[in-house]
Amino acid sequence: MLKKERHAFIMHQLNLHNKVLSNNLCTDMQVSEDTVRRDLHDLSFGGKLIKVHGGALSLSFSEVPFSSEKFYSHKNKKVIAEKAVKLIRNGMFVLTSGGTTIVEMARCLPPQLKVTFITGSIPAAKEYLMHPNAELIIIGGKILKDSKITADAEAISKVRQINADLCFLGINAIDIAHGITENDWNVVQMKKEMIGASTKVVCMTISEKLDTFQPFQVSELKQIDVLITELNPDDNKLKPYSDAGIYVL
Amino acid sequence: MLKKERHAFIMHQLNLHNKVLSNNLCTDMQVSEDTVRRDLHDLSFGGKLIKVHGGALSLSFSEVPFSSEKFYSHKNKKVIAEKAVKLIRNGMFVLTSGGTTIVEMARCLPPQLKVTFITGSIPAAKEYLMHPNAELIIIGGKILKDSKITADAEAISKVRQINADLCFLGINAIDIAHGITENDWNVVQMKKEMIGASTKVVCMTISEKLDTFQPFQVSELKQIDVLITELNPDDNKLKPYSDAGIYVL
DNA sequence: ATGGTATTTGCGGTTTTCTGCAATTTTTTT
């Protein structure tokens, strides 16, 4: 294993678990403790991670020194992302919205996976480009500055021409009565089309957005196939949704 | 086995496995270690792969554009970028290609400037999004993984519908005889359209690419309005171009 | 075809980098 490969491997592990143990890395990469230590030292020197006794931590946690709120929601999104990537199979065409949860998912993709992603989100696109085996199709159009995605008439008409296997939506509000709701009219239109363009629809959200709603409806619950949160699937909060026929992960 | 063949072989292996070992290549291609090393060096210099101890890795491993060797060219690109932004006026519609020089320009934009950018480049788009007053329109389509821009039929037909005030092109080769040339067929088509879609065309390149050429022509010199390099405008190397009627900055 | 030019290639010797080992120091844990 080459030095740079090891570095990439370490960073990947770090993106996945937010922490690595030197011991673990030794056995995983089949090198001596010293080599691992030196790798960690190099990466730490380059500001890519934080070295601690016995291993290293991901930067994303220390970037904002003391914001426990961010800390937990990020951690939760990571959990969601890890559940989500398991749904993706080789050769699939996957349509995705924007949002931090989606970006997190892009970072969790196993490197061998061969998938074609279709998205109008620039931050997500940037992540997909890092992946060695992912193909990428961009939905063009005028960018909404606040959500960093394309969502104008052109983008919507493009989505209409697509038939994807899977659609991942990061959502902002969901409840039994109103289904999925949003506060941005353009985003709503876009997501509606995305749902229509995909065989299966997967919604991802942190649990605090469960049982909330916003002005505009994106879709009814019955159009959703899978709902992913950071909670355990048999958590009480999720019962109403699984009762409504959604496969809860 | 000829040099070009070997290069092609190496790139092929790299696309397949994302990594190659010098030793392996020696035996596969039946040449000495030095030759392999020189091949790797050439390809690395051309930005086609990342050379590491013991072999090379596919570009998808690279996360850091500022890695050692590219330091100087980065400095030059900053100089170019600063000259370029001076050409942009409030209210303009600006079409841009991809490439590191363009990204550098995006970083140099004065914050008060109100401009609409139109691009198919994801890295450039990400930068434009950081700008407080820039609007952004994305040209959609399938992404070329190596250049990280959209350049398929769809993207080209979109560009054809545009009338921009200014077009910034990061170029890979320019000389008096062949004009602007490229080595990627799709990129060539895209840039051709971009030139046609703009009132004024600005080309940017580091001086080491002056007086070089590549397989496919993007445009004749006369279609270019402005040429920007890191050199002083009255440098001798630039004289042929200003003589050809180009405004040299 | 041919001869000259320029490029490319392989080799020997040297320098640099990488990696694992052992001894020592620091940190953590009990």
Added chain:
DNA sequence: AAAAAAATTGCAGAAAACCGCAAATACCAT
């Protein structure tokens, strides 16, 4: 406070990179 785990340091063998040179090869114009 002592024991255990991890970090640091120096070192040495091996592998790889680098440099200059001479031979071989490809290229070009005649």
